[in-house]
Amino acid sequence: EGNDGPWWSLLLRIGTPGHNVRVLANIAGQETWAVTPSDCSGSDLDNCPDEQGGTFEVNSSSTWVPSATIWNNTGIYALGDYISDLLGINAADTGPSLNHTVVAGITTKKFYLGQFGISPRPTNFTVMNHNSTALTFSMLKSNNFIPSLTYGLNVGSFHRSKTIKNALCSLVFGSYDRSRFFPNDLDFSFGPDDGRELTVAITSITKDSQGFTQSADLLPTPIIAALDSTRPSIWLPTEACDLFERALGLQWNETLNLYLVNETWHEALLRLNPTVTFEVGNSYSGKTVSIGMNYAAFDLEVSSPIVERRTRYFPLKRAANSTQYTLGRAFLQETYLIANYENRTFKLAQARWD
Structure with missing residues (x-):
C-alpha cells in the first residue's frame, strides 16, 4: 500500500x-x-x-x-x-x-x-x-x-511477500520474535532527542562488485542518522548521494526531488542485483552490525498525487544538513528492530526470511 x-x-x-x-x-x-x-x-x-x-x-x-x-x-x-x-x-x-x-x-x-x-x-x-x-x-x-515497554518490529518486505509467507509487517508488543532476525551482541543506546531517539552511527556504506567491475565506498565520512519509519527514503549527505549516482547509475530529477529509474536501467539493475551494505554502531569506533540491501529492496514506486503515472524510483534523498540524516522505511525493510523503552536501549539486526 x-x-x-x-x-x-x-x-x-x-x-x-x-x-x-x-x-x-x-x-x-x-x-x-x-x-x-x-x-x-x-x-x-x-x-x-x-x-x-x-x-x-x-x-x-x-x-x-x-x-x-x-x-x-x-x-x-x-x-x-x-x-x-x-x-x-x-x-x-x-x-x-x-x-x-x-x-x-x-x-x-x-x-x-x-x-x-x-x-x-x-x-x-x-x-x-x-x-x-x-x-x-x-x-x-x-x-x-504486555509485560514490558519493549517491542519488536520488522516493517515487512512487499517484494519478498510474493514468495515468502513471513514477509508481512511483524509487530510484537512486550517482546519480540526470535525467528525474524539474525542475532548479534550489539546494544544501541537511545539518543537525546524525542522522536529521533533511535539513532545509529553509520561508519561505512559499500556496494559489492556483483555484476560490476569493482566494489565502491559510498560514504565519505561516518555520520549519525535516525531510524524513521514514516519516511520512505534514506537521507544522506550530498557527497554520499553523488557516490551512489556514480556507482549505480542513478539520475536525480530536480523537479520531483527523486532519483527516478527508467525501465531499461531497472531491468539492468535487476540483472546485476548489487548489494549495498551499511555498517552501523553506537559510535564511529567499536562494534558494528552489517545490514545488507539488495537492489529489490530499493526498487520502489511513486504514484499519484506525487506523479501522474506510477514511476519507479530509488529511495535516496539529499540531506540539507546533519539533522536530516535518516534511515527510512526502505532500510527498515531489511532489519529487525527491538526497542526497550525501560532500559532506553535497542537492537538492530539483519532481518531473516527463511
Missing part, C-alpha cells in the same frame, strides 16, 4: 462501532492517525478511501471525546481532529481494545496513509487543561496486556 512503496500495513479498529483502517507503524511517533473522508475530497483517485487505507469519520463514533490540536513530540504539525476514543489492535472485536487513546482524524496531505505510533511517550496537550495523555504502547503495559 501507499504512494511511495508499496508497503505492508497494520490493521486497526477505531471507535464504536469499530472502523477498520490500515496504517503504517510509526516508530518516531506515539499517536494513532487515521485518514478522514475529507482528506479524499477533491482527490483524483478512483477509490480514494480504500487507496488510503480506509477512512475514519470522527463524528460517527459514539465513544469519541473531543480533545484539541496537539503539537506532538516528533515536531510534525498535523491538521485534524484529535479525540480520545476506543482503539482495537486488530479488526476482530475480540482483539485487545483500549479506551481513551489519542486518535487523530487527519486531513493533511503530508501523509497518504494513517500512522500507528508505537512509542510510549505521552502526548502533550497545549489547551483545554490537558497536561499529557498516555498512548497505546504504555496503556498496553498499564493494563497488563
